Amino acid sequence: MNQVQKLLIIGFVWPEPNSSAAGGRMMQLISLFKAQGFSITFASPAQDSDFMVDLVENGVDKKSIELNNSSFDVFIKELNPDVVMFDRFMMEEQFGWRVAENCPNALRLLDTEDLHCLRLARQNAFKEKRSFNTTDLFDEEVAKREIASILRCDLSLMISEFEMELLESVFKIDKSLLFYLPILLEPIDNIEIEKLLCFDERKDFVFIGNFLHEPNWNAVQYLKDTIWPLIKKRLPEAVLNVYGAYPSQKVLQLHNKKEGFLIMGRAIDAQEVVQEALVVLAPLRFGAGIKGKLLEAMQCGTPSVTTTIGSESMFGDLPWNGFITDDLATFADRAVQLYQDKTIWLKAQQNGFEIINQRYSKGLFESDFRKKIEFLSSNLKQHRLNNFMGSMLQHHTLKSTKYMSRWIEEKNK
Structure with a gap:
């Protein structure tokens, strides 16, 4: 009998599908993984909100976690997920090194939502009353953080083809690290x-x-x-x-x-x-x-x-x-x-x-997504060998972020 696969989602906030498209998107991803038979845990350092969805009612375990706290290490070792999905690059920055250290064989996914560096570079160009140019992205500190996060992950889910092309042409991200998965809807009859x-x-x-x-x-x-x-x-x-x-x-x-x-x-x-x-x-x-x-x-x-x-x-x-x-x-x-x-x-x-x-239409993407997850899970070692830049960043991040986080944890005591 096949063992049930476990997915851990590390959320920036608790999903609020009635407040934002991001909340709706997260619930769609949960539904995709449930259809694949995953047992799902959603963890977040965010405060509960009045408008958050009832995860338990949706068949998802809910877990509050803390930033810069080794209690997360104990939690993730015990859970031992097969797949970990970070909700936006900020969560990968905070928890990615802990996941890599405690569950090195877990497939690491990043749900980008949208490219934050693109949004900010455009916003700055607008405020400065000038045209946006893709070279503006290199000036954004967020771009350096976001691209590093994409490289450290095994796969990043993209909702925009334009942004996929931008990552490939401007930042030279390898195609194998990106997967186009837009907002998914039921067809209209x-x-x-x-x-x-x-x-x-x-x-x-x-x-x-x-x-x-x-x-x-x-x-x-x-x-x-x-x-x-x-x-x-x-x-x-x-x-x-x-x-x-x-x-x-x-x-x-x-x-x-x-x-x-x-x-x-x-x-x-x-x-x-x-x-x-x-x-x-x-x-x-x-x-x-x-x-x-x-x-x-x-x-x-x-x-x-x-x-x-x-x-x-x-x-x-x-x-x-x-x-x-x-x-x-x-x-x-x-x-x-x-x-x-x-x-x-x-x-x-x-x-x-x-x-x-x-x-x-959901049916256009469900099968390809399932196959992609299965393929990466079966070929993870080779996939990571092909992504040397990601391994290098993971190595240095693990060292620097780990000790900074440990220092903050000690300071907080």
Whole structure:
């Protein structure tokens, strides 16, 4: 009888699928591993939150762990996982050396979410009012940390093809260390489509996004100051509902009923509010990864207007479910067009269904992912021999990080 394989996920935070796309993504990964028959433990040094998912209810063991504490060594030795997945590079930095030391034969995966160094380099370029160039990445301290983390791991899961190409061309990361696994969705069939509200049953514009994420906060300011006044001038009765978890006081102060700019805070049911809207607005000016809010719009049959950054790596050579533009006046024009023209709206909606079914359907990736994990688990020694840079970084990190962590632990006593 085959022994049940064990997966340990080391989470940056406890998953909150209703607060962010990252939380939803984590639950999808858990579901993929459960389908492969893994027994799963989710450990995190984060504080519990009011909106975290009930992991135990989802068949996952929950374990609180501490940073810079050798109690983790005892825990992981006892658990002895076959696979360890780090949720973002910060967790690999903190716990990777302990995993390598205590469970050297465990397959080490990194779920990147998005490339943090790309997001930050773009954000800095935007703030400095200049064009982003890939050479900017070399100036980011985060890039050095993030790339080192990718090299130390056996496989990094990537949600964006653009970012995979960037890692291969700019940072010369070997293809064998990267695996494309976007956000995974159930395909949309005619029965699902018929359940959605039609054009005449919907109203208003909507923006949705977690406010702890800087690109979202910037997009809302851009809407408020620049784009929304242009739309409102053409559509005096129009309303923009702005939803998002963790709004700060600065966000709440943007609420203005007279201007039809309404800050609604956290959505109890994100899909419901997106499905009731006519158009999603997402004028993102920097960022990385693929945008959960825009996939959600497609699932809900709601066309969107977004930017080049917003739509990056999301639609391949298929037509977008609405419009993509970086020009301010065109953005407002296209939003009005979708809001008023049922024919254009229906075509855009159909485009969204095509994108989901051809690029994000779970069935397109499940089997390849399972085979990749099985192959690496069976050929781990050779795979690591082929990744000398990773072994070298692992060796030096283990020495430096280990002693720094031990020093912090002693200091804390």
